[in-house]
Amino acid sequence: MSKKGLKIVTIGGGSSYTPELIEGFIKRYDELPVKDIYLVDVEEGKEKLEIVGNLAKRMVEKSGLDINIHLTLDRREAIKDADFVTTQFRVGQLDARIKDESLPLKYGVIGQETTGPGGFAKGLRTIPVILDICKDIEELCPNAWLINFTNPSGMVTEAVAKYTKVKNIGLCNVPIGMRSGAAKIMDVSLDRISMDYVGLNHLVWATNVYLDGKNITAEVVEKMAQGSSMSMKNISNYPWEPEFIRSLGMVPCGYLRYYYQMDKMVEEAISDSKEKGTRGVVVKKVEEELFELYKDKDLDIKPPQLEQRGGAHYSDAACSLISSIYNNKKDIQTVNTVNNGAISDLPDNVVIEANCVIDKYGAHPINIGHISPKIRGLIHVVKSYEELAIEAAVHGDYHSALQALTVHPLVPSSAVAKKILDEILEQNKDYLPQFK
Ligand code: G6P
Numbered sequence: 001m002s003k004k005g006l007k008i009v010t011i012g013g014g015s016s017y018t019p020e021l022i023e024g025f026i027k028r029y030d031e032l033p034v035k036d037i038y039l040v041d042v043e044e045g046k047e048k049l050e051i052v053g054n055l056a057k058r059m060v061e062k063s064g065l066d067i068n069i070h071l072t073l074d075r076r077e078a079i080k081d082a083d084f085v086t087t088q089f090r091v092g093q094l095d096a097r098i099k100d101e102s103l104p105l106k107y108g109v110i111g112q113e114t115t116g117p118g119g120f121a122k123g124l125r126t127i128p129v130i131l132d133i134c135k136d137i138e139e140l141c142p143n144a145w146l147i148n149f150t151n152p153s154g155m156v157t158e159a160v161a162k163y164t165k166v167k168n169i170g171l172c173n174v175p176i177g178m179r180s181g182a183a184k185i186m187d188v189s190l191d192r193i194s195m196d197y198v199g200l201n202h203l204v205w206a207t208n209v210y211l212d213g214k215n216i217t218a219e220v221v222e223k224m225a226q227g228s229s230m231s232m233k234n235i236s237n238y239p240w241e242p243e244f245i246r247s248l249g250m251v252p253c254g255y256l257r258y259y260y261q262m263d264k265m266v267e268e269a270i271s272d273s274k275e276k277g278t279r280g281v282v283v284k285k286v287e288e289e290l291f292e293l294y295k296d297k298d299l300d301i302k303p304p305q306l307e308q309r310g311g312a313h314y315s316d317a318a319c320s321l322i323s324s325i326y327n328n329k330k331d332i333q334t335v336n337t338v339n340n341g342a343i344s345d346l347p348d349n350v351v352i353e354a355n356c357v358i359d360k361y362g363a364h365p366i367n368i369g370h371i372s373p374k375i376r377g378l379i380h381v382v383k384s385y386e387e388l389a390i391e392a393a394v395h396g397d398y399h400s401a402l403q404a405l406t407v408h409p410l411v412p413s414s415a416v417a418k419k420i421l422d423e424i425l426e427q428n429k430d431y432l433p434q435f436k
Contacts, residue, residue, distance in 0.1 A: 005035035006326070009082040011075065011133060012089030012150065013039025014049030016290045017315050019302035021086070022056045024319030026063045032323045038070045038078035044093060046073065051294045058300040075136065082141040084322050087133065087148045087156075088314075091125040092431050094284045099427050101278035105270050107416050111278060112269070114202050115258045116410040119152045120389050121424045124401070125431040126150055127159045127393035134164040145325060145362075147171060149314050152386075154201025157336045158351035159390045169321065169363050170336030170351065172201050173314045174232075174253050181230025182209050182251065185223050186216070195251070197355055198343070198371055201336050203259075203382050204353045205375055206251040221245055230254065234279055234310030238264050248374060259378060259409060283309070324358035332356065337363040343379075344370050350383055381409055396434030401425075 010021060018039060025034045039056065041049040053071040060067045072078050079085060090097065100118035101111040110116045130150065137144055146168040148156050157170030175197055183190045188211060195206040209217045224230075225242040232254040238261055258265050269278070276282060286308050293303050306312060317333070324331050332355050339352045342365035346352065356363035371379065388404035391397055398421075405417035425435055 004033050006083045007036045009038040009078045009085045011040050011087045014041040014045040015088045016287050018052045021315035022059050023302045024316045028323050029065050034067055036068045040072055040075050040078045051291050055294045062300040079136045080140045082144045085144050085146050087150045089150055091129055094280050098280035101280050103423055110258050110266050110410050114152045117420045123152050123155045123389050124393045130156050134166045137166050147318050154336050154351050155386050161338050171317055175334035182220055185228045197334055201353045202255040204253045328360040330359045333358050335363050343368045
């Protein structure tokens with residue numbers, strides 16, 4: 001790609017994360033000549049789009065760079081001739097998230113935005129929309145790259161890979177969060193730490209941790225056994241059982257707490273939802289505060305308060321990925337992409353989260369081979385759940401949906417799966433035309 005003056009389109013442009021994206025492009029302007037950024041949203045998101053879009057304009061103006069910010073509700077018009085399309089939308093806004101998080105708790109099952117039935121519901125709402133966006137991309141900018149960070153990111157990426165021709169890479173901030181957690185534990189700077197990752201989105205382990213290239217996995221694991229933790233803004237941090245973490249011998253991502261510490265996490269989610277509301281309720285307040293700040297006409301930078309959100313650094317990872325594709329960098333980044341044999345124990349056509357070489361042709365996963373039986377079973381069962389959930393989302397197939405939820409390791413029985421499924425379909429009926 002040698003083109004100068006890139007066109008970037010961001011679907012869900014009214015998101016509170018947008019200032020980070022704009023900052024990322026401004027920072028990289030010398031290597032990534034972005035000319036036009038189209039922030040696209042839907043009617044319900046119009047007000048937020050205007051507020052955050054005007055902040056984006058002030059940020060660009062301050063930078064003095066020749067970048068144009070466009071705000072629009074016309075997705076097709078925006079997508080036309082785009083070079084990169086990024087997606088950060090939330091179908092049904094935060095109210096749908098709060099319902100996703102609350103419903104499973106009634107049955108003593110974890111209520112979480114991406115893990116378990118909550119993530120399943122979000123997938124059902126999101127996948128048809130992303131496929132629709134992909135139709136537009138196929139028609140109006142077939143050479144563009146889709147960089148997705150809409151959750152559930154792994155499943156969304158897999159649906160796009162299986163059902164469209166769009167060039168597509170999925171992103172998450174968890175891998176970089178794990179590296180910065182390890183850097184903190186070791187009291188060193190982030191650039192000195194690297195990791196080998198194995199797994200799926202929000203189900204990933206660092207099998208090796210390196211400091212300046214030296215393998216320090218055992219040391220990091222021992223520190224975790226002694227109480228050091230890698231905290232995430234949106235997930236509680238119970239200390240790991242020392243013998244458990246020593247015997248695992250690798251670093252689990254924060255989301256694995258929902259599996260390894262299920263009882264505690266469910267208990268806490270239930271009491272939190274009674275005392276202060278689910279994470280979605282908390283985030284809604286944080287968002288209101290952020291948008292109040294964004295309205296300030298004197299604000300022309302990304303405010304530090306955005307760090308309160310679990311997804312901080314997502315957009316920066318997106319900009320760095322886009323730059324590696326554009327500049328054919330052949331560097332290594334951790335992204336979601338099609339397995340293609342990298343993990344020998346999984347089908348070729350499923351999406352994994354792995355270290356990949358990034359060049360102008362996309363993401364090429366580095367070979368992993370076979371995986372340890374300590375984590376293989378869990379990866380298998382969650383991947384089966386994901387494959388079934390994608391089928392359900394694409395075809396509106398009730399039976400695939402029921403099998404998906406039943407097979408999920410956090411759902412105790414087929415009877416509970418059915419009750420949760422029926423309620424999900426009922427409470428989301430406006431967003432799930434595929435099930436009609
Ligand atoms: C983490 C996850 C993201 C998720 C975010 C939620 O960073 O990796 O996938 O979107 O947390 O954060 P929030 O502030 O919305 O709870």
